[in-house]
Amino acid sequence: DTTVKQNPRYKLARVGKPVNLICSQTMNHDTMYWYQKKPNQAPKLLLFYYDKILNREADTFEKFQSSRPNNSFCSLYIGSAGLEYSAMYLCASSNSYEQYFGPGTRLTVL
């Protein structure tokens, strides 16, 4: 099974409220990634876990948190959602160069 799953597929959040997105994979991949994609823009890497080590991009360092309680699961956490967080959030996993993507979670912040 080469499927990466994401839950929920759609998420509606209020400004100032927290948001937690979930990603899972059963391929025993050592690395899991989170990307943000806005309309007409390129997917942008937010952070990734290599095994238990979290790497966050410098320009989004304070905006997103993540946890990886085991090899299969990885979450993306927004402490206080703002309108600018409305986007598609893509999760991916890999053991080498090839990244397998999930279907994405569309987050709408109102």
Added chain:
Amino acid sequence: GQQVEQSPASLVLQEGENAELQCTYSTTLNSMQWFYQRPGGRLVSLLYSPSWAEQRGGRLTSSAASNESRSSLHISSSQITDSGTYLCAMDLNYGGSGNKLIFGTGTLLSVKP
């Protein structure tokens, strides 16, 4: 920061025609990947290529010119099912501890019968 530009932004072909999609990078190319996304679907990896190599997969060929920071995806004998968005990504390999991909904005390909 590093940037990736893709051209054309959109392309319409008649079935059977060939296509060439281009990516240019703002820094020296290490390796790159091409992805495909069907409307409403997920990103799927098509080809991975070190900067000096040409990669082939069926009707797809990826070539790169690292000294020009440019890569191309050639699609031969296009089919209606090739329609979708093609994205290139510059691969900043961390040597086995994760790959950072810098994506382009994509080329929307539409193949007409």
